[in-house]
Amino acid sequence: MSNVNSQEQQPLSSLPLGRCRGSAFGGSGLTKRIIPCLDIKDGRTVKGVNFVNIRDAGDPIELAQQYARDGADELVFLDITATNEGRKTFAELVLQIAKHLNIPFTVGGGISSVADASRLLEAGADKVSINSSAVKRPELVDELALEFGSQFVVVAVDTRLLNEAGEPTLDYTKYPAEAHHYVHTHGGRQATELKTVPWVKEVYSRGAGEILLTSMNTDGAKTGFDLPITKAVVQAVDIPVIASGGAGQKQHFVDVFTKAGADAGLAASIFHYGEIPVPELKQYLATQQIPVRL
Amino acid sequence: MKQVAIIKYNAGNIRSVLFALERLGVAATVTDDHELIRQSSHVIFPGVGAANSAMPYLQERGLDQLMLSLTQPFLGICLGMQLMCRHSEEGNTNCLGMFDIAVRKFTAADDDGQRIKTPHMGWNSLYNLQSPIMKGVDENAFMYFVHSYYAEISSHTIAACNYALPFSAALQKDNFFGVQFHTEKSAAAGEQILKNFLTL
Numbered sequence: 001m002s003n004v005n006s007q008e009q010q011p012l013s014s015l016p017l018g019r020c021r022g023s024a025f026g027g028s029g030l031t032k033r034i035i036p037c038l039d040i041k042d043g044r045t046v047k048g049v050n051f052v053n054i055r056d057a058g059d060p061i062e063l064a065q066q067y068a069r070d071g072a073d074e075l076v077f078l079d080i081t082a083t084n085e086g087r088k089t090f091a092e093l094v095l096q097i098a099k100h101l102n103i104p105f106t107v108g109g110g111i112s113s114v115a116d117a118s119r120l121l122e123a124g125a126d127k128v129s130i131n132s133s134a135v136k137r138p139e140l141v142d143e144l145a146l147e148f149g150s151q152f153v154v155v156a157v158d159t160r161l162l163n164e165a166g167e168p169t170l171d172y173t174k175y176p177a178e179a180h181h182y183v184h185t186h187g188g189r190q191a192t193e194l195k196t197v198p199w200v201k202e203v204y205s206r207g208a209g210e211i212l213l214t215s216m217n218t219d220g221a222k223t224g225f226d227l228p229i230t231k232a233v234v235q236a237v238d239i240p241v242i243a244s245g246g247a248g249q250k251q252h253f254v255d256v257f258t259k260a261g262a263d264a265g266l267a268a269s270i271f272h273y274g275e276i277p278v279p280e281l282k283q284y285l286a287t288q289q290i291p292v293r294l
Numbered sequence: 295m296k297q298v299a300i301i302k303y304n305a306g307n308i309r310s311v312l313f314a315l316e317r318l319g320v321a322a323t324v325t326d327d328h329e330l331i332r333q334s335s336h337v338i339f340p341g342v343g344a345a346n347s348a349m350p351y352l353q354e355r356g357l358d359q360l361m362l363s364l365t366q367p368f369l370g371i372c373l374g375m376q377l378m379c380r381h382s383e384e385g386n387t388n389c390l391g392m393f394d395i396a397v398r399k400f401t402a403a404d405d406d407g408q409r410i411k412t413p414h415m416g417w418n419s420l421y422n423l424q425s426p427i428m429k430g431v432d433e434n435a436f437m438y439f440v441h442s443y444y445a446e447i448s449s450h451t452i453a454a455c456n457y458a459l460p461f462s463a464a465l466q467k468d469n470f471f472g473v474q475f476h477t478e479k480s481a482a483a484g485e486q487i488l489k490n491f492l493t494l
Contacts, residue, residue, distance in 0.1 A: 027456045028419040293417040293436040
């Protein structure tokens with residue numbers, strides 16, 4: 001058979017097998033991912049502003065396909081429906097998404113057992129995200145990793161910096177991220193006694209394949225990602241970390257990749273309402289020497 | 295008329311491949327029936343899972359010998375590609391051996407002590423493309439990868455990729471093709487490879 005692209009290239013078998021980094025032999029290396037997040041209620045897309053108020057933003061399949069065409073690297077769909085009926089609607093939606101979408105997607109919301117995850121995998125999801133259910137019963141992480149492989153298991157962690165009185169603060173000088181960031185559950189409303197950094201280490205050791213870290217300190221504020229806690233989590237585990245909460249400008253993504261070392265940046269409303277179109281964001285990241293898929 | 299068979303075995307991700315083919319207007323049959331597989335025009339061997347649990351399953355059903363005997367275009371995806379190699383470090387498993395190369399585990403750090411995260415998860419670019427199934431795919435095209443083990447570079451390599459070291463992103467020997475990335479999740483570039491395969 002003919003070699004369509006082989007004119008000026010050395011035979012691959014002559015490439016050294018030793019280690020190299022970046023593009024010493026060609027290729028970009030692994031790129032940073034941009035992930036729009038779609039909150040789903042009763043089959044429709046919504047976005048919580050600070051997780052409390054919600055506002056309708058369209059048909060999820062149409063929106064998902066548009067994001068795929070725009071160059072989004074992955075999508076996350078979070079089911080915020082609380083009813084059993086809503087859960088069933090969501091599983092049907094996941095099947096439709098899998099049929100129509102040609103990029104990977106993660107689904108989350110209300111997954112508390114291997115059976116719940118299995119239904120969504122069967123419907124075509126690439127990964128599942130678990131949050132409060134892992135805090136309630138950490139063994140769920142082990143069970144899912146054993147059954148489906150770590151690459152299937154995303155552990156979402158909602159976190160907030162608290163002072164000694166248990167009040168939210170952003171004073172990192174006085175309250176270092178490692179010691180004062182606490183895991184929150186129930187959409188970020190309820191504080192737990194779990195410290196965030198030890199918690200991500202625990203879920204990593206139990207077989208989590210990825211961490212989706214949302215800082216409640218910055219979520220919805222559009223003042224930038226929470227860099228100190230993101231950096232602390234990135235340093236604590238050897239799995240990818242998706243940073244979430246606070247993106248309001250293109251530069252915020254540059255900062256979370258270069259200053260905190262995140263592998264992916266997730267946002268919702270800035271994408272849904274066209275404040276920062278995905279293609280424009282990725283072009284900008286490329287000009288800032290961030291490796292991205294264009 | 296194309297008759298595409300997708301090998302049915304104890305590994306996930308089969309449905310995603312089926313949907314990707316549907317989007318290209320091609321119906322496929324998921325089957326472990328030897329006769330149906332033998333009579334098909336194209337065979338796809340997908341999979342997300344572990345080599346050491348997949349190989350015994352294939353052997354018990356005689357699918358290993360069947361696949362080796364096939365002469366129509368055959369495409370292994372992700373774990374499917376790794377199973378087409380000679381041996382995998384995953385559970386120290388002897389595999390099918392269409393490609394006489396070893397599958398190794400990404401190590402936790404490179405020679406400079408830089409941490410390597412596993413799995414290698416996300417979009418990475420191909421280079422040194424050298425096969426008809428890469429027709430119309432640009433050098434440096436991005437594909438979606440999720441894997442902790444990799445196939446070495448060899449004379450069968452038809453696309454390379456870098457993650458701490460260069461590895462085989464795609465392989466070919468005669469009618470046997472393998473891709474480490476998920477063509478079915480790699481947007482338009484992945485669809486191009488599936489289309490090319492189906493026109494062989």
